Amino acid sequence: MRGLACTGGCPLLAQTRSYVRTPTYARPPPTVAFTRNRTFSRTIHVRHSSAHVASSTTDVSASNAPPQTELQSLINAIPFKRLAIWSTVAALAYQLHDFAGIVLGTFIVSFIGNSFVESAQEKQLVQSVLPTPKMRRQVLVLLYFSMILGVFTLLGVLTIPDIAREGADFVKRLQSDNIWVILVEKMRRGVGDQVMNSLEKAVYLATSNDIAAAAVTDTQVWCSPRSTKLGLAVSSMLKGYTTMAAKYTAVFVKSVAKFSLQALVSLILGFLFVWDMPRISSGISSLRTSRLAPMYNEVAPVLTVFGQLFGKALQVQAQIAVVNTALTAAGMWLLAIPGVGLLSLFVFLCSFIPIMGCIMSTVPIGFVALTEYGFAKLAMVILMVAAVHFVEAYALNPAIYSAHLKLHPLMVLSVLLISEHNLGVWGLMLAVPSTVFALDYLIRYPNQSLKEVGERELCKLCEK
Numbered sequence: 261m262r263g264l265a266c267t268g269g270c271p272l273l274a275q276t277r278s279y280v281r282t283p284t285y286a287r288p289p290p291t292v293a294f295t296r297n298r299t300f301s302r303t304i305h306v307r308h309s310s311a312h313v314a315s316s317t318t319d320v321s322a323s324n325a326p327p328q329t330e331l332q333s334l335i336n337a338i339p340f341k342r343l344a345i346w347s348t349v350a351a352l353a354y355q356l357h358d359f360a361g362i363v364l365g366t367f368i369v370s371f372i373g374n375s376f377v378e379s380a381q382e383k384q385l386v387q388s389v390l391p392t393p394k395m396r397r398q399v400l401v402l403l404y405f406s407m408i409l410g411v412f413t414l415l416g417v418l419t420i421p422d423i424a425r426e427g428a429d430f431v432k433r434l435q436s437d438n439i440w441v442i443l444v445e446k447m448r449r450g451v452g453d454q455v456m457n458s459l460e461k462a463v464y465l466a467t468s469n470d471i472a473a474a475a476v477t478d479t480q481v482w483c484s485p486r487s488t489k490l491g492l493a494v495s496s497m498l499k500g501y502t503t504m505a506a507k508y509t510a511v512f513v514k515s516v517a518k519f520s521l522q523a524l525v526s527l528i529l530g531f532l533f534v535w536d537m538p539r540i541s542s543g544i545s546s547l548r549t550s551r552l553a554p555m556y557n558e559v560a561p562v563l564t565v566f567g568q569l570f571g572k573a574l575q576v577q578a579q580i581a582v583v584n585t586a587l588t589a590a591g592m593w594l595l596a597i598p599g600v601g602l603l604s605l606f607v608f609l610c611s612f613i614p615i616m617g618c619i620m621s622t623v624p625i626g627f628v629a630l631t632e633y634g635f636a637k638l639a640m641v642i643l644m645v646a647a648v649h650f651v652e653a654y655a656l657n658p659a660i661y662s663a664h665l666k667l668h669p670l671m672v673l674s675v676l677l678i679s680e681h682n683l684g685v686w687g688l689m690l691a692v693p694s695t696v697f698a699l700d701y702l703i704r705y706p707n708q709s710l711k712e713v714g715e716r717e718l719c720k721l722c723e724k
Contacts, residue, residue, distance in 0.1 A: 345558045360683060361519075364690075365526030366533065371571035372578075373404050373534040401535050408527060443631055444491040460490050570693050574612075581611030584652050588621075591644040595637065597629055613688045616676055618649060671695070 356363065377400045380386055381393070390396040447456065533540060547556040585608040592600050603625055610617035622645050629637040675695045679687030700713045708716070 341554070342558060345555050348555070349559055357683065361522045362525050362529070365522055366529040367567070367571065368574060368578075369408070369526050369530030370533040370537075371567070372575055373401065373530060374537055375571075375575070376404050377401060377534060397538075398535065401531070404534070405527065405531050412523065412527075447635065456490075566697060569697065570690070573693055574689065577612055580652060581608055584608075584611045584648060587648045587651065588625075588645070591648065592625065592641075595629070595640055595644065597625060597637075597641070598632060599628060603628070613676065616673065616688075618645075621645075 377397055380400050381396050386396055386400070390399055444456075447459075544560075547553065547560075550556070585604055588607045589600055589604040592603060597603070603621075606624060607621040610621035613620065622642075625645070626638050626641050629641040672692060675691045676688055679691035681687075683690065697713065700716070701708075705713050705716065
């Protein structure tokens, strides 16, 4: 009865309440699921719509952006990083240009010494006598530099005093007026009076019109006063050139001491480099992982290949220069030309200069032969020099600066003048290899890198 009272005394109402209460906790109505799914789908649709709008906005803004001009494209194509690196290298090289002699001397000694040590280490005799690689290298380095010091000491004791004396005598001879009188007399005996009459008129015309008029009316026979007069006229006409030649000769003689000091410093530095080359190479290679890695990766491969190219060319040319100097010295000794020591040293240095070296080394030899003996000896000197250079050209095959490097003589002379003006004597040695390297990279092989161009030239040079 109490239960009926709670339900209002109506069993149908109680049954209805239980029915309504049960769906609330058992399962949600289907409309709820439908609402959630529709909301989720709307959310996805909104997100896709937003992404589409954003992409559309980006495309519109990209299409509305102004295109790059040719100037901007050109600026973007400039490798500023590489330019900065090579500008830094050029600035460092300019700061060290006063030490060019020591740097190049050290490089030459080190390159030749390291090549000698590495080739000798592979010999079976050396490997059998010296078992460990470290011992082999140290003994070979000591042997190499002992030979160099021995040769330098012997040459210094035997030739430097004679070179200084002969240089002073050569300068005095150039500055003397009497030498031109002797030269005129020897020329008259060699070419005859008729040729000397024409030469006399040309000399007087170049010096003074009044003297030229007197020379035209002068019909006297050749005698000592007439030769003296013409010799003084030639001396006055060539005074500027002879003074300059004497000045350069004096500077050359004085520079022998400076060259000897630079050679000594180069030998010491070269010895340290070759002695400890493995450790030095390892230390330089460690820059690959340092803060200087960009500069190392840009500069090291190019300098390595160019150094090998220049060193190999210089090594071959040094061998040719030694043979050329020996043959020329033997020829001067057979012809009894005075001043063999000074002239031989001049020939050796000029052997490293392409084209101009032959002319530069022949002029002083011919001058000494003409002033001492006359035209007959001058002709013999010219024949001797021609024979030496014939042997050099065809027997020794030094086709480094002509057939191999393929440079026109006019370009060679132009490059030599510019390099000598900027870098001095050492520029004469660097000029032609550097020019060939630049021409190959810029013109002949434009699609290859600097390293590839250097390796190509090195392979060509090694075939010689």
